[in-house]
């Protein structure tokens with residue numbers, strides 16, 4: 468399947484070289500991933516934080532516990548429907564103790580979610596980014612989290628151009644989450660960065676990471692290495708594909724981990740955060756320290772439609788399930804899809820039909 472998909476993708480790009488033009492989401496019936504998996508997604512959203520310098524402000528940290536959770540949003544941007552129709556900013560705290568190793572009160576605050584202007588005069592691009600901040604105060608840890616309004620994502624490809632900076636003792640993360648009161652029933656695919664770790668190490672996990680005896684379940688996690696000498700404090704595109712039966716992690720398009728064990732199965736939320744609870748996993752940040760997840764853009768493809776087989780059958784019946792197939796991979800403009808093929812145009816590209824073998828031979832020939 469992997470090879471077939473790769474060929475299919477390559478063939479589609481090759482055949483439609485002239486037509487693989489930028490298009491709009493409204494013209495896309497579904498999206499095909501470039502990767503070692505044949506998954507079509509039905510929806511796409513792109514959140515661009517790079518040109519919001521006019522909205523940017525770094526709010527001072529709120530030092531009082533009582534004022535922390537209910538702080539106002541830091542910019543009108545977070546009141547706009549572009550934001551509010553997808554995201555919620557968390558204000559929960561951990562006083563009900565969900566994590567056993569936690570040793571510190573942690574309180575999430577909208578005050579720690581803000582647009583920040585790029586302060587560098589020498590390297591002024593991008594103009595701004597989204598920052599999620601966590602800081603250690605004498606009495607507690609103030610933290611940041613944004614969570615999808617919908618808890619009904621079933622399969623996603625998440626991508627963010629992001630970096631993590633700051634003091635040791637924090638975690639920054641991008642993940643899918645399905646809550647359960649019972650730890651063993653939680654479904655979750657995680658990308659986590661621990662600021663205490665070596666700067667080339669990132670953690671990829673299909674939770675729960677501990678088995679029912681409380682021991683580390685080795686099959687659930689992988690310590691992945693950032694490719695090409697990159698560090699997590701460098702800007703890089705972190706990607707997590709939760710597809711049926713497996714989760715795959717990429718950094719700058721290089722696959723860094725793949726886990727089939729405990730792949731989530733049911734509808735879930737999507738979450739980004741920066742936090743610490745003084746526990747063994749996050750580490751204990753020094754008082755006054757702070758760490759940040761900074762995001763230039765975030766992109767999500769979500770909800771699978773039919774897999775290749777159904778797509779193929781649909782086409783044989785003359786009724787392609789996706790009338791037009793797009794991709795956000797290999798686009799000349801990040802965030803905007805390109806059209807791979809659509810009914811009528813490139814219709815001969817029914818997976819096994821017609822002239823595709825010719826194309827494949829050509830592609831193989833060119834690759835050889």
Ligand SMILES: *[C@@H]1O[C@H](CO)[C@@H](O)[C@H](O)[C@H]1NC(C)=O
Nearest residue numbers: 468469470473502503504722
């Ligand atoms: C694609 O996935 C299969 C397992 O499903 C694996 O054996 C193969 O090596 C992968 N190919 C690439 C190019 O990653």
Ligand SMILES: *[C@@H]1O[C@H](CO)[C@@H](O)[C@H](O)[C@H]1NC(C)=O
Nearest residue numbers: 539540541542543544545546
């Ligand atoms: C956001 O909306 C709330 C509720 O309407 C309002 O109180 C607040 O002032 C707004 N904040 C900004 C920064 O626009």
Ligand SMILES: *[C@@H]1O[C@H](CO)[C@@H](O)[C@H](O)[C@H]1NC(C)=O
Nearest residue numbers: 532533536559560561562574
């Ligand atoms: C933590 O949240 C609970 C409700 O979720 C609230 O009752 C409690 O006051 C909060 N504690 C702090 C310290 O903010």
Ligand SMILES: *[C@@H]1O[C@H](CO)[C@@H](O)[C@H](O)[C@H]1NC(C)=O
Nearest residue numbers: 510617619620621734769770
């Ligand atoms: C994804 O698909 C499921 C099942 O069809 C649906 O219930 C859910 O609302 C969809 N999710 C989103 C975020 O649209």
Ligand SMILES: *[C@@H]1O[C@H](CO)[C@@H](O)[C@H](O)[C@H]1NC(C)=O
Nearest residue numbers: 678679680681682683684685
């Ligand atoms: C949990 O993992 C440990 C270490 O691998 C193992 O000894 C133990 O039997 C496991 N417990 C269960 C319930 O699978």
Ligand SMILES: *[C@@H]1O[C@H](CO)[C@@H](O)[C@H](O)[C@H]1NC(C)=O
Nearest residue numbers: 661663664665668670689690
């Ligand atoms: C993964 O990295 C952590 C440090 O973050 C380390 O404690 C652990 O031993 C590593 N696990 C493996 C299997 O290398």
